[in-house]
Amino acid sequence: MQGSSRRVWNSLSDGPSxxxxxxxxxxxxxxxxxxWPLLNALWxxxxxxxxxxxxxxxxxxxxxxxxxxxxxxxxxxxxxxxxYMTGTVVGSMVVGTxxxxxxxxxxxxxxxxxxxxxLPWTIPAVAAALIWGVMYDVNFGVxxxxxxxxxxxxxxxxxxxxxxxxxxxxxxxxxWNEFPIAYIFLLAGLQTIDQDLYKAARIDxxxxxxxxxxxxxxxxxxxxxxTAILLSIFxxxxxxxxxxxxxxxxxxxxxxxxxxxxxxxxxxxNFSYSxxxxxxxxxxxxxxxxxxxRLAVRPETADGDAx
Amino acid sequence: MSRSQGLSVVRACILTILGIIVLxxxxxMFVLALSPLGFSRSVGGFLPIEWTFDNFVFLFVDRPMGRxxxxxxxxxxxxxxxSLVLSTSAGYALSRLKFPGNRVLLLAVLxxxxxxxxxxxxxxxxxxxxxxxxxxxxxxxxxxxxxxIPLAIWMIRxxxxxIPLELEKAARIDxxxxxxxFWHISLPLAAPGLTAIFIYGFVTSWHEFLFAxxxxxxxxxxxxxxxxxxxxxxxxxxxxxxxxxxxVFALPVIVVFIVLQRQFVAGGLAxxxx
Numbered sequence: 001m002q003g004s005s006r007r008v009w010n011s012l013s014d015g016p017s018x019x020x021x022x023x024x025x026x027x028x029x030x031x032x033x034x035x036w037p038l039l040n041a042l043w044x045x046x047x048x049x050x051x052x053x054x055x056x057x058x059x060x061x062x063x064x065x066x067x068x069x070x071x072x073x074x075x076x077x078x079x080x081x082x083x084y085m086t087g088t089v090v091g092s093m094v095v096g097t098x099x100x101x102x103x104x105x106x107x108x109x110x111x112x113x114x115x116x117x118x119l120p121w122t123i124p125a126v127a128a129a130l131i132w133g134v135m136y137d138v139n140f141g142v143x144x145x146x147x148x149x150x151x152x153x154x155x156x157x158x159x160x161x162x163x164x165x166x167x168x169x170x171x172x173x174x175x176w177n178e179f180p181i182a183y184i185f186l187l188a189g190l191q192t193i194d195q196d197l198y199k200a201a202r203i204d205x206x207x208x209x210x211x212x213x214x215x216x217x218x219x220x221x222x223x224x225x226x227t228a229i230l231l232s233i234f235x236x237x238x239x240x241x242x243x244x245x246x247x248x249x250x251x252x253x254x255x256x257x258x259x260x261x262x263x264x265x266x267x268x269x270n271f272s273y274s275x276x277x278x279x280x281x282x283x284x285x286x287x288x289x290x291x292x293x294r295l296a297v298r299p300e301t302a303d304g305d306a307x
Numbered sequence: 308m309s310r311s312q313g314l315s316v317v318r319a320c321i322l323t324i325l326g327i328i329v330l331x332x333x334x335x336m337f338v339l340a341l342s343p344l345g346f347s348r349s350v351g352g353f354l355p356i357e358w359t360f361d362n363f364v365f366l367f368v369d370r371p372m373g374r375x376x377x378x379x380x381x382x383x384x385x386x387x388x389x390s391l392v393l394s395t396s397a398g399y400a401l402s403r404l405k406f407p408g409n410r411v412l413l414l415a416v417l418x419x420x421x422x423x424x425x426x427x428x429x430x431x432x433x434x435x436x437x438x439x440x441x442x443x444x445x446x447x448x449x450x451x452x453x454x455x456i457p458l459a460i461w462m463i464r465x466x467x468x469x470i471p472l473e474l475e476k477a478a479r480i481d482x483x484x485x486x487x488x489f490w491h492i493s494l495p496l497a498a499p500g501l502t503a504i505f506i507y508g509f510v511t512s513w514h515e516f517l518f519a520x521x522x523x524x525x526x527x528x529x530x531x532x533x534x535x536x537x538x539x540x541x542x543x544x545x546x547x548x549x550x551x552x553x554x555v556f557a558l559p560v561i562v563v564f565i566v567l568q569r570q571f572v573a574g575g576l577a578x579x580x581x
Contacts, residue, residue, distance in 0.1 A: 018485065022400035023412065026393040026456055033431060033453045034419045040430035095325075102322050107315065115568070116326045119333065122564045124514040126532045127553040130539060131336045134546045140348045142335055176332065208314070237423040240516045244536050258425045265429045266521070278426035289421045293414065 038282070044275035051269035064276040073252070073260070074277065078284070081236060081256040084171060088235040089228055091175035096182025096227075101212075104190045114187075121180035125240035132173045133245050136160050160246055163253045170254055173241050178234065182227050189223030190216070222295075229292045236285055257281050336557070339550035347546045362551035372552060374527060375534035378444060379513055382530055385448045387508030390455040391501060397456075398463030399489055403472070413461070420457035424517050435522055442523050447530065450518040455508040462507075466500035467493060506567060510560055531556050 045065070048058040068074050099117045103110055123131070135143050136159035144156045159169040197215045206214070239258050242248065248255030248263060255263070261281060265274035338355045339347055340362055346355075366372040400406075401413060431450060432441070440446030470493050478488040519530040529537070535556050538549045 019400040019404035019406040019409075022396045022404075026397035026460060027412070027416075029393060029449070029452055030416065030419050030456060033434070033449055034422070034427060037427040037430035037434055038422075040433070041427060044430065098321075099325065102318055102325070107318075113322055113326065115565070116330055118564070118568075119561070120329060122510075122560045123333065123557050124532060124560065126514075126516050126535050127336075127557045128332075130535065130549055130553045131332045133539060134339065134347070134549060135332060135335060137546070140546070142347075142353070176329070233421050237421075237425075239423075239425055244516075244539055258423055261423075261425045262428065262517075271429050274429055278423075278429070281423050282426045285421060285423055285426075286418070289418055292421070293417070 041275040041278050041282075044272050045279050047272055049271045051271060064273055067273065068276050068280065073255075074257070074280070076252070077255055077257040077260040078280075080167070080254065081258065081284075083167060084174075084238070084242075084254075084256050085232055085235045087168070087171035088174040088178065088238075089231045091171060092179040092182045092231055093224070093228055095175060095179040096186050097224075099179070099183045100186040100190055101216075104187065117183050118180045120176050121178070123177060125177060125238075126244060128173055128177045129241045129244040132169075132176075133160070136169060161250055163250050166246055166250055166253050170242055170245065173245075174235065174238060177241070178231065181234075182231060185223060185227040185230075186220065189220050189227075193219045226292070226296045229288060229295060233285060233288045233292060236281075236288060257284070333557075336550045336553055339547050340554040341551075342547055344545065344547050362548045363555065365548050366552055366555065370534075371526065371529075372531070372534060372555065375529050375531040376555070378528065379531040382444055382448050382451060382519075383509045383512040385444075386451040386455060386512040387505050389448070390452050390459050390508045391505055393452075394456050394459035394463050394504070395494070395497075395501065398460045399467050399493065401460065402464040402467035403475075403489075403493075413464070416457045416460050419453065420461075424454070428517060428521055431518075432521060440522075442525055442528055444523075444528065446522050447519050447528075448512075450522060451512040451515055454515065454518075455511050459504050459508065462500070462504055463497070466497040470496045506563060510563070513560060 046060055046062070048056060048064075050056060103113045103117065120128075135141050138144065138156050138158050138161065141159070143159065147154055147157065157165060160166050193216065197219075198211055201211045201215060237258060238256075239262065242254055242256060242259055243262070246254045248259045257277065258281060261274055261277040264277060265271055268274075335353075338353075341358050341360070342355055343357055343359045343361060346357075401409060435441045435446045435449070438446075440449065474492050474496075475488040478492050479485070483491065514532065515530075516532045516536060520533045520536070523529060523533070526534075535552050538552050
């Protein structure tokens with residue numbers, strides 16, 4: 001009995017369908033919960049499903065896309081997504097690079113310094129939003145108090161409430177929360193640079209700045225590009241910090257495409273139009289993913305060509 | 308020599324300043340969390356004056372913070388465990404067994420990882436409703452698995468790629484089936500990496516806000532992330548309890564990170580898909 005069941009297992013596990021059997025459960029879950037809803041979104045975007053108006057006759061066609069193309073709010077939201085993305089990626093790369101360069105060598109307290117620079121990454125986005133929300137408070141926030149010490153008489157800045165400062169204030173939170181990703185990647189990249197290159201340069205009398213410019217920068221170009229595109233993908237998707245703190249306000253100033261998609265669905269209940277916006281966000285993020293795949297996921301044989 | 312000493316002094320200064328800026332929000336969270344109500348309104352300094360645990364008592368006695376934390380633990384454990392099982396199976400097959408469609412499948416999996424969650428949240432809501440999983444912890448777990456599985460598959464595939472095939476081949480010659488070669492040879496060798504995945508899965512689910520907020524409306528089914536966000540609106544002026552809640556929510560991850568730094572960072576690095 002036992003022998004025959006073992007034989008069944010063995011013949012199964014040596015058969016041609018075995019790899020598919022092993023992949024199937026994971027793919028089934030992803031298919032059910034990601035691919036199917038995605039197709040559903042596509043279907044929704046071609047119809048009229050508005051929860052508050054269930055009896056409205058539905059049309060089939062591209063009318064939602066037509067509306068989207070001429071919708072000023074949508075393109076304003078795309079623009080805000082681009083600003084948010086650029087701000088967080090540039091900010092994270094700059095802070096990450098400085099931190100990585102400062103902690104690359106051997107020095108006393110190095111592991112403590114590394115711990116400190118990764119720590120913000122462990123703070124959940126919701127918690128980060130609350131912490132900074134408290135620090136940004138106009139009347140009692142610690143940031144305005146610090147500002148008062150540095151520049152007395154500057155008055156209280158309305159960080160998240162003012163139309164001009166809301167976006168940069170949110171970007172600062174995201175940078176604080178996510179620069180450790182850039183830091184980890186860049187530090188790992190720095191450690192792969194051949195130390196002999198620096199030795200040779202020092203013998204030739206190169207200053208630290210020249211070494212940075214002519215060795216570090218060219219050697220790190222590939223790692224930095226991969227890191228930046230990865231951060232762009234993350235930051236294009238960001239939802240939590242913006243949603244918790246401003247919900248897209250004040251007067252839509254922080255309403256990125258991702259926030260607008262969600263608001264459209266759960267405040268206006270126009271599921272079809274919201275689905276149309278989601279398809280737009282999927283297409284835009286696929287562009288980023290395509291760049292990432294070209295850069296980072298090359299066939300094994302091509303490894304090292306980009307260096 | 309003096310020049311390099313000067314450089315290291317400059318470096319120490321910049322490091323200290325940057326470190327203080329980076330740590331300050333976390334420091335301030337703990338200071339407010341442990342200060343009596345009204346501290347942030349009345350005090351002008353940056354140091355704690357009086358310690359108290361009142362804010363934590365408030366969270367767990369007057370608010371269902373304990374319940375929310377328990378929900379988060381259940382969902383995170385289930386998400387992480389189920390994702391690990393499914394991804395180990397898939398990751399092994401994608402690493403060891405070259406079959407038609409292998410590469411396409413890998414790229415498709417990667418794309419699901421990179422898509423914005425908001426793009427599928429509405430149809431997912433409808434689907435969970437049809438399955439009867441709306442307003443339930445299994446529903447949230449299922450949603451969270453989609454965030455963990457893709458990256459887990461990629462990482463686990465990488466672990467198996469790093470284990471020499473010869474070991475399995477030798478076992479096969481000795482009469483092991485493919486399945487038992489996987490179970491007895493490769494799986495134990497991949498175990499340290501799998502621990503990193505488990506942590507990654509747990510933390511991802513613990514942090515997640517959008518799905519947990521959208522798929523569970525009754526308060527007793529909220530995860531800690533959703534409960535925490537609710538403090539923003541409800542007690543917008545009560546900074547101290549807010550910060551106590553944030554501290555309770557963030558602390559487990561901080562502790563895990565400090566204890567298991569190596570696995571944590573390995574997980575983050577693999578996230579880039581080398």
